[in-house]
Amino acid sequence: MTTLFDRHRLGGLELPNRIVMAPMTRVRAAAGGLATPSMAVHYAQRASAGLIVSEGVQPSLVGQSNPGTPGLYTDEQVASWRPVTDAVHVNGGRIFAQIMHGGRVSHPDTTGLRPVGPSAVAAVGEVFTPSGPQPAPVPRALETSEVPEQARSYAEAARRAVDAGFDGVELHGANGYLISQFLSSNANLRTDAYGGPVAHRIRFAVEAVAATVDAVGAARTGIRLSPGAGFWGVAETEVPELYAALLAELARFDLAYVHLEATAEEEVLVGLRRAWPGNLIVNPTVPMGPKQADRAAADHWLGLGADLISFGRAFIANPDLVERLRTGLPIAPVDEASYYQGGDAGYITYPAYQYTA
Template sequence: MTNLFDPVVFGDIQLANRIVMAPLTRGRSGPKGIPTETVKEYYRQRAGAGLIISEGTGISCEGLGWPNAPGLWTDEQVEGWKPVTEAVHEAGGKIVAQLWHMGRLVHSSVTGLQPVSASATTAPHKAHTYDGKKPYEEARAITSDDIARIMGDYATATRNALRAGFDGVQLHGANGYLVDQFLRDGTNLRDDDYGGSIENRLRFLREATEALISEAGAGRTVVRLSPLGLVQGCDDSEPHQLFVAAGKMLGELGIAALELREPGPQSTFAASDADPVSPEIRPFFTGGIILNSDYDGPSARARLAEGVADAISFGRPYIANPDLADRLRHDLPLAAPDSTTFYTAGPEGYTDYPTAKEQVAA
C-alpha cells in the first residue's frame, strides 16, 4: 500500500515524500512583488514537504491583482526569490513556482490597468485592494494579440523561475482565474478558435502549458485545475466532460503532474457536492496526480490507498503547522490557523507558528 512517506518521482522532480504544500496566497512581498527575508523563512520552515508549490506568483503587472503578492516578471523579483529557493533546497526540500494570471479578478486600483478575460464579463463579489474591498470591474475581452503577448509572459515567467532556482513551475489553471475563465462556458462567450466547443475552450490552457514546457520542459511542468462547480463566479454546463478532456490533453503533453482541487460539500472554499473527476482522468493521465482539498492524515492515506492519487496537497494546515509532515508522520494534533492574519504584513501569523517540538519544549 502506498504510504504518504514513500518517495515518488514526478517527471524530472524527485520528492522525498507524497506530502505537497499547496499554493497559499499570503501577501508578504510588498507592492513591487519582491519576496523578503520573512518569505524566505516561511518557506524554509515548511521544507519538510515532499514538494512546495509556491503561492500564486504574477507573470505580469496586468495579471497580478492581489496586494503585496509576489511576481516573476522583473529582475528584482527574480533576485528576491533566489534566497527563498536556496533556503528550501538547503533544508532538503523541493519547490516549484505557481504562475498566476488573475484575469477578470484583477482590480484596476491595484494594477492601473483594466482587467482582461476571455470575454467582457464582470466577476461577482469584491476584490481585495490596497484600499479595502471594492466591486469587481468589467473585464475587456482578450484579443488575439493579447493572447500572443500573454503566452510570452508565461514563457518569460517560467524562464525567470528557473533563473531564481525553482525546481519547476505550475500553471494556475484553477479557481476562477484567467485559464479557468477560458475553460468554462459560463465565462467564455467567445465565437473564435478559443470559444464554443470544449476543444476550442481548451486551446488557451494548451497553449499556456506549452509555453511553460518550452522553457522548463514537460518534466518540470505541473498544472493545477479545479474540476468543480461554481467558483468565484466561474461555472460550466458540462464540467465532467470538460475536465476529463483537459486531463487527457495534458496527459498527451506529458507534463510531470496534475494537481486537482476537488472540494466536498463541507469544503472551506467553493464547496461542491459534485462527483470527483479524478477517477475519470486517471486512465488518461500517466503523470503524477496530486489531490487537494481539506485533507487530514487519515483521509489523505485513504485517498492514496484508492490508487487514483500519487500525492496529497495540504493548504490551510500548512499555515499553522510548519512541521506538518512530521505531525502527520507521528499522528500529532494540528494547530489551527488564525484567519485574521492570513493576508496581513509581517511575521505575525506567518513565521511565528511553533513546531510540535517547540511547543513541547515551551
C-alpha cells in the same frame, strides 16, 4: 499499500514523501512584487514537505490579482526570489513557483491597468484592492491576436522562475483565474477559436502549457485545476467531458504532474485519475471550505490512485506538518485573522510541536 511517507519520483526530482504544500496567497510581498527575507524563512520552515508549491506569482502587471503579491516579470523580482529558493534547498526541500494570472479577478486600483479576460464579463463578488474590497470590474475582452501573448506570459515567468532557482512551475488553471476563465462557459463567451465548444475552450490552457514546456521542459511543468468549482462566478458546462478533453491534450506533454482540487464529485475525479497517465496530486478538500485536509482524507485519495496529496491551511500553523502526520501529533489550529494581514505574526511565528517531559 502506498503511504504518505513513501518516496516518489516527480519529473527530475526524488521526493522523500508524498506530502505537498499547496499554494496559498499570503500577501506578504514588498513593493514592486518583490519576495522578502520573511518569505525565505516561511518556506524554509516547511521544507520537509515532499514538494512546496509557492503562493500565486503574477507573470505580468496586468496578471496581478491582489495587492501585496509577488511577481516574476522583472529582473529585480527574480533576484528577490533567489534567497527564498536557496533557503528551501539548504533545508533539504524542493519548490515550484505557481504562476497565476488573475485575468478578470483584478482591479485598476491594484495594477493601474484595466483587467483583461476572455470576454467582457465581470467576476462575481468583490476583489481586494489597496483601499479594501471593491466590486469586480468588467474586464476588457482580449482580441484574438492578443491571446497568445497572455499564454506566453506563463512561459516567460517560468523561465524567470528557473533563473530564480525554482525547481519548476505550476500553472494556476483553477479557482476562477485566467485559465479557468477560458475553460468556463459563462466567463468565456467568445465565438473565435478560444470559445464555444469544449475543443475551443481548452485551447488557451493547452497553449499556455505548451509554451511553458518549450521554455523550461515538461519535467519542470505542472498545472492545477478545479473541475466545476464555481469560484468568482465561473461556471463550466460538461465538466467531465471538458476536463477529460483537456487532460487528453495535456497527456502528450509528459508533464511533471496535474494537481486536482476536490471540487467535483468523487466519481468525476476518479474518472480523471483513470484518464491521466502521469503523476496526480490531489487536494482532498475544497479550498477555503469548511474542512481542512487531514490524514484520513489523504489516505482515502491515495487509495483511489492519487500519487501525492496537497495540504493547504494545515501547513500555515504547522511548519512541521510532515512530522505531525507521521507520528500522529495534534494539528495546531490556524489564526484566520492573520491569513492576509501582513507582517511576520501568523506567518513565521508558528512553532514546531513542543514536546514536554
